[in-house]
Amino acid sequence: MTAVERIAAQSAETSFSRSGLLHFFEYQFVRLRTGWRGIVVTGVFTPVLFLLVMGLGLGELVDRDANELGTSYLNYIGPGLLATTAMQWGSQQALWPTMAEIRWEGGYKAALVTPLTVAELAAGHIGWISARFFMAGVLFSGVLAGFGIAQSWWFLLTPLAATLTCAAFAAPIAAFTSLQGNDHLFPLIMRFVVIPLLLFSGAFFPITNLPAVLEWIARLTPSWHGVELCRDLSSGDLALGSTALHILYPLAFVLVGYIGTKAGIKKTLGT
Amino acid sequence: MTTALSAVDLRKSFGDFEAVKGISFEVPTGQTFSILGPNGAGKSSTMKMVTTVSPVTSGSLTVLGMDPTTNGRAIRARLGVVPQEDILDSEMTVRENLVMYSRYFGISWADARTKADELLKFVQLADRAGDKVEPLSGGMKRRLTIARALVNDPSLVLLDEPTTGLDPQARHLLWDRLYQLKEQGVSLLLTTHYMDEAEQLADRLIIMDNGTISAEGSPTQLIAEHCSKEVVELRFDNRTSPELQSVAEQSGLRIENLPDRTLVYADDGDAALSHLAEQGVHPTGTLIRRATLEDVFLALTGRSLNE
Known part of the structure; x- marks a missing residue:
């Protein structure tokens, strides 16, 4: 029995299969030939630039008198930069490139007339955005380690933690994108959601320095949880309760975003 | 005679708008069946239901003996779909477009490569196998789209206006390839704007207008009956x-x-x-x-x- 006959012989519809997801990833991996530069720029160029300018340059000023951060400014912002870079990657990839696949270039339209299902496509899409960030995240963490930021063996898990942050933004934003007819609102998302979150998620200063209302808003964002998780892993200062919260809270965003993306693709391409 | 496709009182609605208003037809296995009609007649809505991508609103639809509502994946595994636009992957080469699409069907790497080379010969693109898709002419892209729809040796191929925008030579080459497919026993469901295309290729056809079937029969039958x-x-x-x-x-x-x-x-x-x-x-x-x-x-x- 050939592979096609095997799929055709399945009597009942299964909405999700691991092989479907694997085939989707294989397909995307071949396309990586043109996408690897972005990964290297994000994974190497961004942290080197930021760590030199902010970690060492600005850090020199911050650390001149004993700071209240409990560690050097370089150690403080390094993991935060990793998490906020993940947020920016996930958000950006969930906007224009997602629109291209669903509407402009039609790649997903072609995929949906194969045995692939909408569920596999939605999971694969969010998963592949995250997988590519993971590659960048590994490089990024390597650069952080090179700057001497790693203070614990837990640091090895920072690329995974940042990838979770990436997915927590990619999934809900992909759900939003899947229902859009054009990209008119995308620059607004970047300007009024992503950039403020970059500044107010605790990557550059403790959110306790914010006015009380903004501090609580910051605590509700998955990016703050991502920054905290990366920072805790880097320092090795982990508490079970807060670590679990920093993992489960962004995971909820991933799950809701996945359900939304699935529904959005179905509505846009399947009616 | 077995049927590749059967629709009974098939309907498709989008909110209050009914795009397909209770059509019934059968496509016998191995035949070429054409759906003709002006824009907005309900052709594309019908095709999308057959691909199992768009749910049936009411009525019954059987594709390759299966129900699209419950057997979508199994049906799609045996379908070949040539959409109106050439949605090829511009980041891949001509050959990769076929090999990687085969993987969606679970076809092994070795079989996918063999099949890709075979299909590139079939659509006369073997010499462009390693090229990117973008520089290809409209006719070549169309042929590649058709080749991609054949990677899984489909039992039923759906062609949505396959020759729109092509020059006469490219159209004739495509017709020849479609004719060969038919000779191999593949059932074809074709929508087209071009009457000569339907006359050339179709064994039977329906004329759709405003979501309903105005006439059904072979091209010669219809001409004899209505003209x-x-x-x-x-x-x-x-x-x-x-x-x-x-x-x-x-x-x-x-x-x-x-x-x-x-x-x-x-x-x-x-x-x-x-x-x-x-x-x-x-x-x-x-x-x-x-x-x-x-x-x-x-x-x-x-x-x-x-x-």
Whole structure:
């Protein structure tokens, strides 16, 4: 029995299969030939630039008198930069490139007339955005380690933690994108959601320095949880309760975003 | 005779708008079946339901013996779909487009590569295997899209306006390839704007208009049932002839006024033309031709298919 006959012989519809997801990833991996530069720029160029300018340059000023951060400014912002870079990657990839696949270039339209299902496509899409960030995240963490930021063996898990942050933004934003007819609102998302979150998620200063209302808003964002998780892993200062919260809270965003993306693709391409 | 596709009272609604209003038809295995109709007739909605991508609103649809609602994945595994636009992957080479698409069907790497080379020969693109997709001509992209729809050796191939925008040579090459597929026993479901395409390829066809079926049969059957054997095309200086209407009514000739010409339906075109001349109708240009499917459509709906 050939592979096609095997799929055709399945009597009942299964909405999700691991092989479907694997085939989707294989397909995307071949396309990586043109996408690897972005990964290297994000994974190497961004942290080197930021760590030199902010970690060492600005850090020199911050650390001149004993700071209240409990560690050097370089150690403080390094993991935060990793998490906020993940947020920016996930958000950006969930906007224009997602629109291209669903509407402009039609790649997903072609995929949906194969045995692939909408569920596999939605999971694969969010998963592949995250997988590519993971590659960048590994490089990024390597650069952080090179700057001497790693203070614990837990640091090895920072690329995974940042990838979770990436997915927590990619999934809900992909759900939003899947229902859009054009990209008119995308620059607004970047300007009024992503950039403020970059500044107010605790990557550059403790959110306790914010006015009380903004501090609580910051605590509700998955990016703050991502920054905290990366920072805790880097320092090795982990508490079970807060670590679990920093993992489960962004995971909820991933799950809701996945359900939304699935529904959005179905509505846009399947009616 | 087994059926590749069967629709009974099939309906598709989008909110209050009913795009497909209870159509019934059957596509026998190994035949080429065509759906003709103007834009908005419900052709694409019907095709999308057959691909299992769009859910059926009501009625019954059986594709390759299975129900699309519960067996979507299994049906799609045996379908080949050629969409209206060439949605090829511009980041991959010609050959990779086929190999990687095969993987979606769970075809092994080795088989996918062999099949890709075989299909590239079939659509005469073997010499472009390593090229990117972007520089290919429209006809080449179309052929590659057709090759991609064949990676899984489909039992039923759906072609949505496959030759729109192609030059005559490219169209003929495609028709030849589709004819070969049919000879191999593959069932084809084709939507098209082009009457000559349907006449060339289709064993049977339906004409859809406004979500319903206006006529069904083989091309020759439909012409015989709904049209005269011949059609006389008349052109006048002032676009129309005031005398023609009354002469036609008196003589019992059916005519159709188009923006640029008037059609006169007659079994004997020469005789009809002589008769009109005797009655004082003097067109500036005349053409006698055999009736076509386009005339059938005009006769049934009173408007051109390409409107």
